[in-house]
Amino acid sequence: MTQEQQTRKGNAIANTYGRVNNLTSHERFRVSFCTDLDKSVLVNNFEKRGWSQVGSDDDWNFYWACVQSCRGIFSVDSGYRMNDNQMINHFPNHYELSRKDLLVKNIKRYRKDLERDGNGLAEKAESNWSNSASTRYLHLDFVPITFVLPADYNMFVEEYRKNPQSTWIMKPCGKSQGAGIFLINKLSKLKRWSREAKNAFHPQIAKESYVISRYIDNPLLIGGKKFDLRLYVLVTSFRPLKAYLFKQGFCRFCTVKYDTSVTELDNMYVHLTNVSVQKHGTEYNSLHGGKWSVQNLALYLEGTHGKEVTDRLFGAISWLIVHSLKAVAPVMANDRHCFECYGYDIIIDNKLKPWLVEVNASPSLTSTTVTDRILKYKLIDNILSVVLPPDGVPDVRWNKIPSQDALGNFELLLDEELASQEDNSHAHHNKNSRSLGNRWK
Numbered sequence: 001m002t003q004e005q006q007t008r009k010g011n012a013i014a015n016t017y018g019r020v021n022n023l024t025s026h027e028r029f030r031v032s033f034c035t036d037l038d039k040s041v042l043v044n045n046f047e048k049r050g051w052s053q054v055g056s057d058d059d060w061n062f063y064w065a066c067v068q069s070c071r072g073i074f075s076v077d078s079g080y081r082m083n084d085n086q087m088i089n090h091f092p093n094h095y096e097l098s099r100k101d102l103l104v105k106n107i108k109r110y111r112k113d114l115e116r117d118g119n120g121l122a123e124k125a126e127s128n129w130s131n132s133a134s135t136r137y138l139h140l141d142f143v144p145i146t147f148v149l150p151a152d153y154n155m156f157v158e159e160y161r162k163n164p165q166s167t168w169i170m171k172p173c174g175k176s177q178g179a180g181i182f183l184i185n186k187l188s189k190l191k192r193w194s195r196e197a198k199n200a201f202h203p204q205i206a207k208e209s210y211v212i213s214r215y216i217d218n219p220l221l222i223g224g225k226k227f228d229l230r231l232y233v234l235v236t237s238f239r240p241l242k243a244y245l246f247k248q249g250f251c252r253f254c255t256v257k258y259d260t261s262v263t264e265l266d267n268m269y270v271h272l273t274n275v276s277v278q279k280h281g282t283e284y285n286s287l288h289g290g291k292w293s294v295q296n297l298a299l300y301l302e303g304t305h306g307k308e309v310t311d312r313l314f315g316a317i318s319w320l321i322v323h324s325l326k327a328v329a330p331v332m333a334n335d336r337h338c339f340e341c342y343g344y345d346i347i348i349d350n351k352l353k354p355w356l357v358e359v360n361a362s363p364s365l366t367s368t369t370v371t372d373r374i375l376k377y378k379l380i381d382n383i384l385s386v387v388l389p390p391d392g393v394p395d396v397r398w399n400k401i402p403s404q405d406a407l408g409n410f411e412l413l414l415d416e417e418l419a420s421q422e423d424n425s426h427a428h429h430n431k432n433s434r435s436l437g438n439r440w441k
């Protein structure tokens with residue numbers, strides 16, 4: 001940032017403080033917003049609230065930023081200090097949750113910490129994956145076994161040799177929308193790729209790191225097709241953890257029937273559920289966009305597997321989300337100006353076990369269908385009413401306790417502050433767990 005930009009920013013902040021100090025009523029405070037994303041679901045929501053748009057170098061109160069801008073704002077070099085009437089939609093180090101390699105690293109550390117403390121959650125048991133006995137976490141086993149390449153190459157080979165029949169999925173850590181992803185079922189394929197990618201596995205010269213994860217090759221299929229779940233989770237604080245789950249998630253279906261044969265291994269229309277991949281397929285239907293609401297999924301599952309099983313699955317999904325957040329909470333910079341809406345990608349296997357595939361810090365706000373647009377508009381509307389105080393003016397001094405009405409389609413997933421205020425927090429947790437399965441209805 002240039003000297004001049006810094007001075008302008010400093011003035012802007014001083015102006016805002018001045019305005020706040022003289023504020024006698026909400027009417028006198030015109031909220032100004034700034035956004036890097038030209039999305040109607042965002043801008044319409046801001047304008048509906050009577051907010052006015054300003055540039056990022058101006059005096060903003062609410063910034064819906066892309067992660068790059070956010071990095072700039074929080075960088076030490078920028079010298080930027082936010083005032084009490086400014087809020088932004090990312091935590092400074094959200095990548096601890098949203099980067100594929102860091103998510104796995106944090107979950108591994110979380111399990112180890114719990115194990116060291118003798119916590120029952122870290123209980124282990126012998127498991128039989130692909131007929132080879134190994135020890136697995138009983139409860140905290142919700143992320144497919146993953147290694148970071150090139151760093152963990154030797155560990156990966158060791159694991160691979162235990163189950164040479166299994167399939168693995170390679171994903172570049174810094175990309176999204178299915179870019180650069182491929183499946184492998186032979187070590188030789190990985191070695192060939194490494195040679196062709198010019199020393200991709202040489203730690204000193206590797207340009208990009210990858211994660212390699214066990215491929216969930218037994219996904220639950222509906223109509224013979226693979227799908228994943230996109231759920232939205234809003235976090236308003238990491239310490240204490242306050243998280244909300246949006247009840248209107250959806251399933252994203254592949255356009256081509258699932259097929260595990262080797263000949264289809266490179267067919268991404270069979271294996272990757274990303275809309276950005278599927279929309280290029282000849283079978284893509286732009287009316288429904290290959291999507292199903294999570295409510296439809298629940299009804300389908302209740303019909304095919306029964307209510308109890310369905311409730312248990314949704315309870316397990318909520319549980320998985322809570323523990324992924326707890327895993328990163330200690331390392332998150334808990335800046336009170338920040339909130340974040342994460343896009344959780346979950347695959348359900350044919351034993352109805354949910355697996356966490358990825359967490360997105362900037363879930364797509366592009367609408368591929370009319371239903372999509374309505375859903376995303378509502379999502380933003382509800383996010384705003386949860387993160388803002390009742391008068392609608394950004395203020396980080398607010399106690400962050402939204403009213404029941406303000407939640408809209410969000411449901412409280414976890415509020416550690418509230419839980420610790422309960423006389424018996426254990427009883428509170430059990431009460432919470434029991435209701436988890438019902439929160440999607």
Ligand SMILES: Nc1ncnc2c1ncn2[C@@H]1O[C@H](COP(=O)(O)OP(=O)(O)OP(=O)(O)O)[C@@H](O)[C@H]1O
Pocket residue numbers: 144169171175176177178179181213214215216217228271272273274345347357358360
């Ligand atoms: N371990 C796995 N087992 C089975 N399928 C997987 C696995 N990991 C990823 N996939 C499939 O690949 C798709 C892309 O994976 P992922 O979401 O991790 O990558 P991405 O390119 O970063 O996508 P996004 O645009 O959501 O960020 C998933 O939506 C899922 O369908």
